[in-house]
Amino acid sequence: MCGIAGYVGSRDSADVLIGALSKLEYRGYDSAGIAVSENGSIKVKKCQGRLKNLVDKMDREGKPVGHVGIGHTRWATHGEPSDINSHPHGNKRVSIVHNGIIENYKQIKDFLLKEGYNFVSETDTETVAKLLDYYYDGDPIATITKVLAEIKGSYALGIMFRDFPDVVYAVRKESPLIVGIGKGENFIASDMTAILEYTRNYILLEQNEIAIVEKSGVKVVDIHGEEVSKEMNVADWDIDAAQKGGYEHFMLKEIHEQPEVVKTTITPRISNHIPTFENEGISLDKLSSYNNIFIVACGTAMHAGMVGKYVIEKMARVSVTVDIASEFRYRDPLINEGDLVILISQSGETADTKAALELAKERGAETLAIVNVKGSSIARAADYVLYTHAGPEISVASTKAYMVQVSVMYLLAFQLAYAKGKISKEQLVEYTKLLENIPEQIEEAINLKPACQFAASKLLNADSLLYIGRGLDYALSMEGSLKLKEISYIHSESYAAGELKHGTISLIDDGMPVIAIATQKDLVEKTISNIKEVKARGAFVVLIAAPGVDVEDGVSDVTICLPEANQLLMPMVAAVPLQLIAYYTSVLKGNDVDKPRNLAKSVTVE
Incomplete structure (x- = not known):
């Protein structure tokens, strides 16, 4: 749940990293830190609390100066919020930032203690930094590959080696990470909002692919060291979408954006006042073929699913079960071939929802993801995906993401009711027209x-x-x-x-x-x-x-x-x-x- 960033280029890396972390602070704000290559060494500044605390500290003590660096904003899991538990972690030879959880960190730590290593923090991340140092033989890729073979859990890692001062290495498994491609500069980040100021071009890393990020370009290799060809993606968000735009808070701005994002989400999926998901590969016959429907999500997304359940059952007369994702797989759900499991997640990275998706696929059910972030883990793993078009949602409390999730659930309900023969084509058109008018009624509600x-x-x-x-x-x-x-x-x-x-x-x-x-x-x-x-x-x-x-x-x-x-x-x-x-x-x-x-x-x- 932490946010990580990295930069290689000609700019002052500390300034770039602080700017990026300010866009990622919604992912965690228990502490913040950066590491920068400076005159042949790795200089670290970090402290407990909000990013502003780090900025104030650097104003007092001076900031690291260089053109290559990594940064982190933390949501604490292992170890309380403190200066010492803040990221980056490492030593004179290596420094890392980490988002995720290393499940076997205790075994690794016990091994490294026997090898003479000392630990100063309570974090699982420090064990990865020390393990990198233990295996380091002058070859970063070989070292990272050995570490990946030993660690278990979820992670997105940004890594710097003192001996390679012009390079940031990045790797991910399950946790989100993108590699931004600029002109004479390149980036890593937990999500695109962090780097929209500089580029909209990015590539996605598959599990355990290693990105070698340099000023001149980015190379991606697999765990065997073989180069992997990557497709360039272009973000359809712009920098204005990640700014407050004159509103006092992002939450208020995002409430005001709801009429527009609902319209943007439903309009491409309506033709002549009839819902269609043909572009997403979901035909009427396919939709009507499912025996049972399960909706799995967490928090606000689960509440959107509850609305979906009521409407689908009322209109289409199809049984719908809504599950909290964190409970779904532990109750050994009765899902089988012929069932549809709908996964709802704003980020497309929610850990419990990803686990539910994996279980559904194991049981032979088909999966449909409703997510806001293109290329996210859930979107890539699902059989079908319906992207919502909320744009970046910065406030932790979800508003517009919830609204577009609900709007998609209505479209699915209308289409399913028609496919099942529960409503006529005329009724389908009538209901769809009502939904098309909803943005105006949301606008009226905002005036309350x-x-x-x-x-x-x-x-x-x-x-x-x-x-x-x-x-x-x-x-x-x-x-x-x-x-x-x-x-x-x-x-x-x-x-x-x-x-x-x-x-x-x-x-x-x-x-x-x-x-x-x-x-x-x-x-x-x-x-x-x-x-x-x-x-x-x-x-x-x-x-x-x-x-x-x-x-x-x-x-x-x-x-x-x-x-x-x-x-x-x-x-x-x-x-x-x-x-x-x-x-x-x-x-x-x-x-x-x-x-x-x-x-x-x-x-x-x-």
């Missing part, structure tokens, strides 16, 4: 900011609160609760409204906030009845309601009325005020909205 800010002001002193809803509103309440807790640090839970009286209502006391969602017309009366139950016990109720919902006086303390939309598609509209309430609550509490404590954007370790 004043009401959401007022609702947020009423949550500041809460220790705990509940989100409730029924049907699609319950699926949406799960995402609303997650958004609030991850950036405001207020404990919140989501419950199916009808479950309150089976235990949870005992938590309600005077003034406790309850955020209720009521958008499903056939369930509104029952939801209002549940709201009355919590109100009678002293709850402070914020109601997010569809137009026309008849709310008696005294039922809610704050009511946010949504724009008009078809109730089936209402989750895409109602998600916006939930995002805004979480955002403004965090802002009013003075939190770092884009970089909430203890969290990283992409979870690339189990």
Whole structure:
């Protein structure tokens, strides 16, 4: 979950690395560090805390000066956040940065201790640095190859050898890493946002391929030292997409981008108001052939999957099971040939979701990835892939990535319902037209900011609160609760409204906030009845309601009325005020909205 970067060229490498790490800090901000080739030695600067701490330290002490270097921003796994546990790790001969987990580091460490090595940190990464030093015989590729044969786990490594001051070496297994190709300069990075300022051209490394990155060019070899021909890719993001663009926070910018990214995601997959996935190789016959559907994801992506489950089952009458990826393979799921497993991941690198994909393929099921990052591990491994077009999402709390994932789930549901003969072609066109209009309704929902800010002001002193809803509103309440807790640090839970009286209502006391969602017309009366139950016990109720919902006086303390939309598609509209309430609550509490404590954007370790 850490971010790594590397540079070889003519620029001041420290400046390039700090700029790159500033774009990667969403991947972890427990510590930061750089290593630079300077006058025949490797000079390291690193410290605990945000990247700014490292910049301040270098302002006081001086920065390493050179044109070749590697950098790291850390999300701690092995060893607490500290100066000594910060990356880079190594000694006078070798220095490395690492994203991932070395599973057998303890055995390697025990061996190296017997060989006379001393360890100063608690990290698994230091064992790799020491093992590189142990095997180093003047040949970097041979040394790296020997180390790769011994280490187990996931890793993306940036490596420097003192004896080769003009080269950065890079290798990956499971963890993300790209190699950026510039003019007279080249890069490595955990993702493209780090280097968009310099280039949009990049190559992807397969498992255990070794990149030799020099100013003049990049060479890739396999573990046998044989050169590998690589295809050049061009990122379709630009530098403006990775900037705040005048907004106070990335999260607010990304909320505002939702109408456009939904349009960009669905438009290429609609022809004459009919969904089509032919360009992705998914025909109507193929889609209708599956026996069962499993949706596997983590966090926000799993909540998008929950919306997908409701809509697919309601419209297509196909059984859908939604699983948390971290639990999927451990419950020995009943998946077989003829089933479809849909994997949803913004980054396409989520470790638990990748493991679920591998299990699905072992069992003979076909796999469909819904991801935002082209060339990511999940995208490359799946049988089919549907790319969302959210662009770079920098804020740790996902907004626009969730929205485009949901939009793809609707397209799949409509297409599947038609393929199964559950709706007519005329109905298919009607539903698709409704989805095509959703970006305008999302825009209207964004204009509810004043009401959401007022609702947020009423949550500041809460220790705990509940989100409730029924049907699609319950699926949406799960995402609303997650958004609030991850950036405001207020404990919140989501419950199916009808479950309150089976235990949870005992938590309600005077003034406790309850955020209720009521958008499903056939369930509104029952939801209002549940709201009355919590109100009678002293709850402070914020109601997010569809137009026309008849709310008696005294039922809610704050009511946010949504724009008009078809109730089936209402989750895409109602998600916006939930995002805004979480955002403004965090802002009013003075939190770092884009970089909430203890969290990283992409979870690339189990």
